[in-house]
Amino acid sequence: MKNRILDFFKRSQILVSAASLILALLICGAVIIICGYSPLEAYGAMLKGAFGSKYYFSQTLGTMIPLVFSGLAMLMAVKVGIFNIGIEGQMLVGSFAAAVAGRYITGLPKIIHLPLALLAGAVIGGLWALIAAWLKNALGINEVILTIMLNYVAQYIVSYLVSYPFHAEGNVVRTEEIQPTASMTTMVAHTRLYTGIFLAVAATALIWLMLRYTRFGYELRAVGSNSSAAETAGINAKKYILAAMFLSGALAGLGGAGEVLGYWGYYIPTMTQGYGFDGIAIATMGRSQPLGTLISAFLFGALRNGATGMNRSTSIPGELIEVLEGLVILFVSTPGIFRAARKIIRARNERRPGNGISA
């Protein structure tokens, strides 16, 4: 058992992720000092904002829900070798579709209506991602540029739809309230925590099983690690890119749909709040493993709420979290730093007489 745990740590390189997070926190600490604050006070405010009470902890778990989905969406794309920066846009169209399906489909029992609304979000999100995958396959254009452009297009299309055809009564730009038969249950009153958390955990488990134990998952990973070798082995790489991007977009759409059906109850333009972009950091820090992604989604949920807490009680802007995210992504994907650091430390030990050479 002990060996298996050690093995897990080694294989998933959890230490690199942890060290990266600590390094990033230290650098942000330096930024906080330069801003004229005590990092202890700031991080204290963050801890309190993330875990300080039942309410705050529920908020953290609730924020984790869309983050798990965007992290998994990124993971799916990365597994097939695609860099999907379009998660934000896919989440947007997915949440809007769920809001429409949740409102305008009537007369169904909850057991059918809710899954149907979730499915609407997933399918629309997936189709939106397919556009980028198809263009990439057909033209060989860098998918990063395509998905970014599609983010803007999605943002403006949905913004148009919610401002005119689907504008709810009143001054607020949002859609009408969904039917009660399409809503998910809030678990702790007045918080973001809804039953979608089970859906998020289930999705993580399913993706883990699929990638590890199915032929589809195996071939998908083969395309991701070396597409020309996979082609030689008779795998149609383009087909797998399409499939993985559809799944990626569907996960993003599902995350957005969950937010509409579980928390907001309607679509409102600012609701995705950059969750899609967080997915990049989350999957990277989770080393593109499903379980790792789940854990880092929890951490980022805590960071986001912590940042809100810090924003509230100090005058350090919550945007500091973006600095942190950028640094985490950079350090996690550059294990070379830690290798270089180890080399320097070792060299120093060797130079110092009677220190460390005994082994």
Added chain:
Amino acid sequence: MEFLLKLLAGAIRVTIPIAYAALAGMIAERAGVVNMGLEGMMLFGAFFSVVGSYVSGSAWVGLLFAMAAGAVTGLLMAVFAIGFKCEHMITGVAVNMFASGMTVVLLQMIWGTRGKSSTVDGLGVVSIPVINRIPVIKDLIGSVSPLFYLLILCTALLWLVLYKTPAGLRVRVVGDNPFMAGSMGVNVYKIQYICMMVSGALAGMGGAYLSIGDIYMFSKDMVAGRGYIALSMVILGGWKPVPVAVCGLVYGIAQSLQFRIQSVSIPSQLVQMLPYAVTIIVLFFAKKGAEAPAMEGVHYYQKGE
């Protein structure tokens, strides 16, 4: 005719920052590095040009600040992407996130606000007497930011260096085949580091146009995706200096059209979508004549590494 002239004049102004960033992306890719961090470099350029102008009172010092900030960002990116062999795209995305957060933190530190800086000295406009005597040209670039003329200079210089000097030849070989370049005795890393710093400085100038060249202040996330649009212009322009700089006009015209037809009864959101949709469509129909540098985005290892 009047409408067309105004449209084109507007388009030229919108294109200036994109063209700088597109040149920046081109020079990096020519040396084999995919610079996904243009967005963040521009943001730093926009921010630090305002800082420079604020502390010195002169916008030209601000422009130098922007170039320095961009070059430092480029150097740091090179350390990660080339020195530590981090995936180029991930390095860029990380830089963009970092810049987006850091500029707001610094904004709070210097001006005590989280949205906009105070107004600073700007670069103003220049009007050259000779140009003011030519009828159509006068309407287009009669009074235009000095950064427009600097852009022409930069484009010409890049063309000259890339195609007419031994250094340029080395850059092109490094992008196409770093291993051959290495075996010929070219210092691949040195060239890539220098190109990334030049790239950063150019992107910084593009960012500076947005702040001290246009509205004379910094506002949060003011680059708004222009760095990514510039990257698509690199593809459209086929990795050649002059076409890359001019291709930005595709986006510029769409954007300028957007300003001009906003008063018509078409919903503003659909009009705002235009530049992005046009970029995708143009990429779709772009002739695939030009080839990307063969080894862009691929890590190069020196002998014995």
